[in-house]
Amino acid sequence: MGKSEAESILSGDRRALARLLTQVENGSHEGRRTLDELFPHTGKAHLIGVTGAPGTGKSTLVNQVALQYRSPAAANPKRVAIVAVDPSSPFTGGAVLGDRVRMRDLAGDPGVFIRSMASRGSLGGLAQTTAAVVQVFDAAGYDVILIETVGAGQTEVDIARLAHTTLVVESPGLGDEIQAIKAGILEIADILVINKADLPGAEKTEHALRGMLGLAHPVEKVFHHHGQAMILPESKPADTSQWVPPILRTISTDGTGVEELMTAIEQHAQHLRQSGEWGRRERARLEAELEALLTETLVRKFRTSVPDVRYDEMVDRLVQRTLSPWEAVKALLNGGA
Amino acid sequence: MGKSEAESILSGDRRALARLLTQVENGSHEGRRTLDELFPHTGKAHLIGVTGAPGTGKSTLVNQVALQYRSPAAANPKRVAIVAVDPSSPFTGGAVLGDRVRMRDLAGDPGVFIRSMASRGSLGGLAQTTAAVVQVFDAAGYDVILIETVGAGQTEVDIARLAHTTLVVESPGLGDEIQAIKAGILEIADILVINKADLPGAEKTEHALRGMLGLAHPVEKVFHHHGQAMILPESKPADTSQWVPPILRTISTDGTGVEELMTAIEQHAQHLRQSGEWGRRERARLEAELEALLTETLVRKFRTSVPDVRYDEMVDRLVQRTLSPWEAVKALLNGGA
Numbered sequence: 001m002g003k004s005e006a007e008s009i010l011s012g013d014r015r016a017l018a019r020l021l022t023q024v025e026n027g028s029h030e031g032r033r034t035l036d037e038l039f040p041h042t043g044k045a046h047l048i049g050v051t052g053a054p055g056t057g058k059s060t061l062v063n064q065v066a067l068q069y070r071s072p073a074a075a076n077p078k079r080v081a082i083v084a085v086d087p088s089s090p091f092t093g094g095a096v097l098g099d100r101v102r103m104r105d106l107a108g109d110p111g112v113f114i115r116s117m118a119s120r121g122s123l124g125g126l127a128q129t130t131a132a133v134v135q136v137f138d139a140a141g142y143d144v145i146l147i148e149t150v151g152a153g154q155t156e157v158d159i160a161r162l163a164h165t166t167l168v169v170e171s172p173g174l175g176d177e178i179q180a181i182k183a184g185i186l187e188i189a190d191i192l193v194i195n196k197a198d199l200p201g202a203e204k205t206e207h208a209l210r211g212m213l214g215l216a217h218p219v220e221k222v223f224h225h226h227g228q229a230m231i232l233p234e235s236k237p238a239d240t241s242q243w244v245p246p247i248l249r250t251i252s253t254d255g256t257g258v259e260e261l262m263t264a265i266e267q268h269a270q271h272l273r274q275s276g277e278w279g280r281r282e283r284a285r286l287e288a289e290l291e292a293l294l295t296e297t298l299v300r301k302f303r304t305s306v307p308d309v310r311y312d313e314m315v316d317r318l319v320q321r322t323l324s325p326w327e328a329v330k331a332l333l334n335g336g337a
Numbered sequence: 338m339g340k341s342e343a344e345s346i347l348s349g350d351r352r353a354l355a356r357l358l359t360q361v362e363n364g365s366h367e368g369r370r371t372l373d374e375l376f377p378h379t380g381k382a383h384l385i386g387v388t389g390a391p392g393t394g395k396s397t398l399v400n401q402v403a404l405q406y407r408s409p410a411a412a413n414p415k416r417v418a419i420v421a422v423d424p425s426s427p428f429t430g431g432a433v434l435g436d437r438v439r440m441r442d443l444a445g446d447p448g449v450f451i452r453s454m455a456s457r458g459s460l461g462g463l464a465q466t467t468a469a470v471v472q473v474f475d476a477a478g479y480d481v482i483l484i485e486t487v488g489a490g491q492t493e494v495d496i497a498r499l500a501h502t503t504l505v506v507e508s509p510g511l512g513d514e515i516q517a518i519k520a521g522i523l524e525i526a527d528i529l530v531i532n533k534a535d536l537p538g539a540e541k542t543e544h545a546l547r548g549m550l551g552l553a554h555p556v557e558k559v560f561h562h563h564g565q566a567m568i569l570p571e572s573k574p575a576d577t578s579q580w581v582p583p584i585l586r587t588i589s590t591d592g593t594g595v596e597e598l599m600t601a602i603e604q605h606a607q608h609l610r611q612s613g614e615w616g617r618r619e620r621a622r623l624e625a626e627l628e629a630l631l632t633e634t635l636v637r638k639f640r641t642s643v644p645d646v647r648y649d650e651m652v653d654r655l656v657q658r659t660l661s662p663w664e665a666v667k668a669l670l671n672g673g674a
Contacts, residue, residue, distance in 0.1 A: 035661065039660075283656050286656060290665055294639070295636050298632075298635045302635055318626075319623060321379065323376075325376070326372070326373055326630065329627065329630045
């Protein structure tokens with residue numbers, strides 16, 4: 001008897017790994033069984049999310065970080081997986097292009113595995129599929145998993161929540177109006193990177209980010225005293241248990257600032273471990289995964305139990321306004337109406 | 338015996354309306370019952386979604402559109418509700434500010450009702466709560482419901498899907514890089530508005546939008562013939578059943594272009610009715626609402642049936658890697674493990 005798929009993956013078989021990733025993306029039962037077998041081997045990797053708008057040079061930066069982890073100069077080179085997720089419209093074609101550019105630097109290194117995720121057609125949602133793909137790499141012994149997403153919407157935030165450490169990448173020249181839209185994503189940033197820092201406007205971008213960071217992670221605290229707002233001085237004793245996201249400048253095309261970025265990533269990992277936050281993020285992540293799977297399973301089981309014709313009849317009655325949405329739910333659950 | 342809440346709302350009682358909106362936002366059972374009673378009276382309003390980045394002057398434009406509907410010069414003034422949804426971080430405070438600015442123009446008009454939706458704390462998701470709020474206004478006899486959202490993420494797209502007609506508002510001066518991120522939202526645009534058209538760069542923004550619109554709604558069609566892509570000429574006969582989103586310029590602060598916008602909105606409504614698309618959108622919307630309510634109900638019922646201690650035990654076992662997420666779901670559903 002040969003090895004099981006899980007055993008092949010644990011022993012470093014890249015073909016078996018690629019095969020499982022495809023199964024997982026397609027939501028196949030076989031893939032699910034292998035995932036179950038691999039699960040006890042997960043929980044070791046450092047998951048690093050990298051998000052930012054198109055044009056910030058994010059993919060090149062991810063390449064640079066991967067190269068640093070692989071550097072022969074590193075005391076302890078790490079195995080690196082890159083998961084590139086592009087939830088935008090298929091016509092932008094960003095994910096595929098990113099892969100090609102990467103090939104030149106990282107191709108042929110057996111310690112690196114790059115996977116692009118299609119934006120459409122994945123079952124159970126992109127965040128859920130990404131979680132499963134990350135689990136596969138974790139079990140397969142990749143020490144660092146770089147999860148790259150484009151944009152600042154809810155999907156990106158959900159995917160970033162998978163990570164232990166989240167990098168938000170900006171570049172100079174983004175208008176002030178646009179900065180505002182990104183306030184939400186700043187809340188998830190552990191490290192802020194201004195890439196393309198050689199372009200004019202890096203100073204202005206850093207200033208804008210500092211302002212927004214002050215709102216998301218206030219250093220001063222505002223107290224209300226007899227209805228008057230009192231702002232405490234910035235010189236209050238530092239709260240050492242709190243991580244203040246550093247703002248770093250990089251030029252990913254020539255590697256400037258990438259070493260400092262590596263140091264910040266390492267410091268953040270240490271902070272997570274020392275503060276107990278690593279375990280809390282891990283638990284929250286697994287709980288979210290359980291909830292998503294549970295929801296998907298409950299809905300699928302229920303929908304299988306209701307004939308399509310009955311479901312369509314309910315929608316007809318909603319359109320005719322002879323039944324309200326709540327009444328339709330009750331009727332479907334209780335078999336009445 | 339007095340009137341029921343539903344009867345009060347149907348007879349135009351604004352206090353009862355405000356009370357129900359609060360109940361609906363809080364997900365109360367009482368609100369749900371009143372919603373059920375009101376549901377047969379819905380399906381008449383024209384739902385208009387308005388979305389765009391902060392700083393595009395979207396709120397002022399919504400005010401102008403509302404004022405046009407209320408104009409004494411209009412042959413048939415309409416009752417207008419404005420639902421302002423801000424899914425971004427609470428610290429931007431956009432929704433509240435928007436309300437105050439509006440008060441000056443529209444306050445005191447009994448044919449207008451303005452409601453801001455808080456971003457957090459709403460049960461069952463913001464898109465679902467917005468759907469319920471829109472239903473309330475529809476039943477209460479508001480002919481036009483303007484649903485205003487900020488940004489271009491999944492939440493905004495979900496909310497825009499509620500509408501019959503979706504306006505996407507841009508303003509000059511947005512960088513090209515940012516345009517790319519918005520490609521997704523263009524796919525949902527029925528009408529594109531370049532507001533603040535007196536600012537420099539309006540021409541460039543229109544050009545960029547035309548380019549992106551060409552990708553999202555191609556006029557030319559590409560055919561594959563023996564593996565060769567063939568591009569048909571633009572002069573092919575127009576497909577009259579297809580709506581090509583117009584690009585309009587407005588200056589919402591002085592009302593320039595707002596009349597043309599009103600005409601485009603009216604033309605879109607006519608197009609929807611004549612093509613049968615109005616009914617299809619209505620059906621898709623009600624089906625999505627049914628699915629969301631069904632999912633919420635199934636998950637809530639299930640979670641009530643499982644003791645918290647058992648659920649926590651499952652999460653513990655995930656953290657310890659002694660059970661996989663799928664095994665945990667199976668164990669919870671079957672009472673095993």
